[in-house]
Amino acid sequence: MSARQVVLERIRQALAADPPTPTDQGVARTYRTKGRHEPGATALLDLLEERTLDYRAAFLRATPELLATQIAAALADGLARAQDGGGHVIPRILVPPGLDRQWVSEADGEIVADDATLTPATLDTMHAVVTACALAIAETGTIVLDGSSDQGRRMATLIPDLHICVVHGRQVVGTVPEALARLDASRPMTFISGPSATSDIELDRVEGVHGPRQLIVVLLTGVP
Amino acid sequence: MTPDPPAYAPHDVGGLHTGMTFPEAARAALGDSQLRRNLRAATATIRSKRSAVVAEVEDWEELREAGKQIKADAMSRLPELLEQLEEQVTARHGVVHWARDATEANRIVTDLVVATGAREVVKVKSMATQEIGLNEALDAAGIAAYETDLAELIVQLGHDFPSHILVPAIHRNRSEIRDIFLREMPDVDPGLDDEPRVLAMAARRHLRRKFLEARVAISGANFAVAETGTLVVVESEGNGRMCLTLPETLITVMGIEKVLPQWTDLEVFLQLLPRSSTGERMNPYTSMWTGVTPGDGPQAFHLVLLDNGRSATLADERGREVLHCIRCSACLNVCPVYERTGGHAYGSVYPGPIGAVLTPQLTGIATSPTLPYASTLCGACYEVCPVKIDIPSVLVHLRARHVEEQRREHQMPTAEAIAMAATAWAMEQPRRWARVQRFSRLGRLLSRRGRITRLPPPLSAWTSSRDLPAPPEQTFREWWAETHPGDPN
Incomplete structure (x- = not known):
């Protein structure tokens, strides 16, 4: 017998000896499957801001007219703070292929589109990455990327040290169940809640280990 | 068809069994x-x-x-x-x-x-x-x-x-x-x-x-x-x-x-x-x-x-719920035993309360016989478990399984079984119990400064890791009879 057959047969025998009580009614999902507010409600936007800041990520609000200016300012600010950004070099700013280029039109630096041929080593020479997202969860302060063309492949938002992520107000849901209901399981996904962090030394939280050490969430409202 | 013997994890490979009790x-x-x-x-x-x-x-x-x-x-x-x-x-x-x-x-x-x-x-x-x-x-x-x-x-x-x-x-x-x-x-x-x-x-x-x-x-x-x-x-x-x-x-x-x-x-x-x-x-x-x-x-x-x-764990109807574990480790952080001994004492990559119920089931209890006893049964682990694994009950169940397996293997009762049977006999009759209590005063002969630090075998197993207070000069019943003359109780 193959290992597969053996393992499956062992499990069947284990269950046959003492069959578990079947759950006829199925699982009791009496927990909240939606929050009190509809996606995009002002209360949710405020909660997302509070929870994002709690992770020591930065949070900005923008309108369509000012978005490019604010992204440029956030980039300049973030890069200045980056420890090994090097003030005198021209910053290289990575963007996924489908990003609205208008967003980075005022950015000071070289804009590099990720055409999926860049190696990890090349991505390591990028100073920042600007993306959109699939949605955001207010209660947990989470943004979710699903690999769509305005979010790019997973390694593009991982290797550069500064990640600026634009969230549309209408993309903000209240709870985790509302988020999962809107996502497509077959896509490669990353849930991001604040900058990379560790608590492995005396359970003392340190922000910024291997992932981007700075996360800036830009909330875009007032889109017609 | 007779079921195959449980397929436990092998002893000689991996991190479930470091060899120390x-x-x-x-x-x-x-x-x-x-x-x-x-x-x-x-x-x-x-x-x-x-x-x-x-x-x-x-x-x-x-x-x-x-x-x-x-x-x-x-x-x-x-x-x-x-x-x-x-x-x-x-x-x-x-x-x-x-x-x-x-x-x-x-x-x-x-x-x-x-x-x-x-x-x-x-x-x-x-x-x-x-x-x-x-x-x-x-x-x-x-x-x-x-x-x-x-x-x-x-x-x-x-x-x-x-x-x-x-x-x-x-x-x-x-x-x-x-x-x-x-x-x-x-x-x-x-x-x-x-x-x-x-x-x-x-x-x-x-x-x-x-x-x-x-x-x-x-x-x-x-x-x-x-x-x-x-x-x-x-x-x-x-x-x-x-x-x-x-x-x-x-x-x-x-x-x-x-x-x-x-x-x-x-x-x-x-x-x-x-x-x-x-x-x-x-x-x-x-x-x-x-x-x-x-x-x-x-x-x-x-x-x-x-x-x-x-x-093999799934085959135990009472113990199988430990397979629900999502490895959060909340039970370790609230456990008074874990807080004092740390994780290495459990001799397995799965320490703490969850380790005490998971490891013996994966390896077979005979390989990790002391783990089900590595707990005070205080229940804090159950309270915090995000999937409500009743760890204290599984611990008790595994202790019983251990005693049962020992009995079957040796074809004779273990020390615990004899002690429990003797206690049950003594406590059955109030008169008998009073006599046993008076008899325990003999223990005072073994004590120094109110503590007994060493008992003769087989009781030495108990005193090898803990002291025992010396029995009192007078039992409660004797004190009651002395201070409440005429009270029939």
Whole structure:
């Protein structure tokens, strides 16, 4: 017998000896499957801001007219703070292929589109990455990327040290169940809640280990 | 057809059995005051973080109940769910392997790595690969495995053993960690100080090149969804994302009990796990992938489904609920025994209350006979368990199983059984009990300054680890008769 057959047969025998009580009614999902507010409600936007800041990520609000200016300012600010950004070099700013280029039109630096041929080593020479997202969860302060063309492949938002992520107000849901209901399981996904962090030394939280050490969430409202 | 004997995890491979009994190992740990200080500080911190973020979830109890039911449902139809998972992963160009035990899983993974030609692999923290002793197996094949989680790195560089499920280096403080880095990282700044931030940055620099050049990564999985074939890894540092997205080949080793029936089930566990484990509303990074995605992440994906004693655990109707465990480690952080002995005392990669009920079931109780007794049965673990595993009841059940197995094996009653039978006989009759109590006064002859420190065999087994107060000069009944003359009682 193959290992597969053996393992499956062992499990069947284990269950046959003492069959578990079947759950006829199925699982009791009496927990909240939606929050009190509809996606995009002002209360949710405020909660997302509070929870994002709690992770020591930065949070900005923008309108369509000012978005490019604010992204440029956030980039300049973030890069200045980056420890090994090097003030005198021209910053290289990575963007996924489908990003609205208008967003980075005022950015000071070289804009590099990720055409999926860049190696990890090349991505390591990028100073920042600007993306959109699939949605955001207010209660947990989470943004979710699903690999769509305005979010790019997973390694593009991982290797550069500064990640600026634009969230549309209408993309903000209240709870985790509302988020999962809107996502497509077959896509490669990353849930991001604040900058990379560790608590492995005396359970003392340190922000910024291997992932981007700075996360800036830009909330875009007032889109017609 | 007679059922086959339970297929326990092998004794001679992996991290389930280090060979010491709990009392032996605990004795050493209790004498280490630095260790106890480190543990007390760390567990107190995480306990308060956990309770704060759990308190803000109004439907926490409903989530726990749903978590428990989803897991029970998954276990009750495990064969069909595993087949469905295999089908989904295969449809998305992943390759599924099955491993009866640790030895077979190690061979599968080693062969896969050898086939790529790589001599190095990067690893995401994974309990399953520690359980099977994968790093040692790879090493024997000439393949270097680099742990990339900060705490695992500290353990690996310190030639040490993990002592906590979530924070494997919880037994080390910052200055011990700095000393390990200074000794073991060739490229480290010799002036390194012991600020956690500085130490974390040293780890970042140390591993960066490894991540960028790695061709093969090995991970575990927190969840796998049968319905969609989606694998889930939760983490904090980004080392997980590095391993899951940069290399060409990804090999994931997963216990068969990790499978969840449907996508929606994740909405429960993604709420329960981070709050129970690190005391955060959400962990910094959660990665999900389904087979291979062209142009994004590893283009070769292997999933190894591991039994290694899990089917044997499933066969115990009372003990099987420990397979619901999602490895959050909340039970370790609240356990008065764990807080004092630390994780090494449990002699297994699964320490604490969950280890005391999981390890003996995976290995067979005969291999880990002291673990079901490594608890005061205070019940704190049950209170915090996000999937409501009744650990105290399972402990008691395993103690009974142990006594029963001993009796069957030796064909004669054990010391406990004789003592219990004698006590039952004595307590049956009030008169008999009074006589026994008076008789116990003889014990005073053995005492010094009100304590008995050594009893003759077989009672020496008790006094080898604890003192006994000397019996009083007078029993309560005698005192009552003396002070209440005329009272018939």
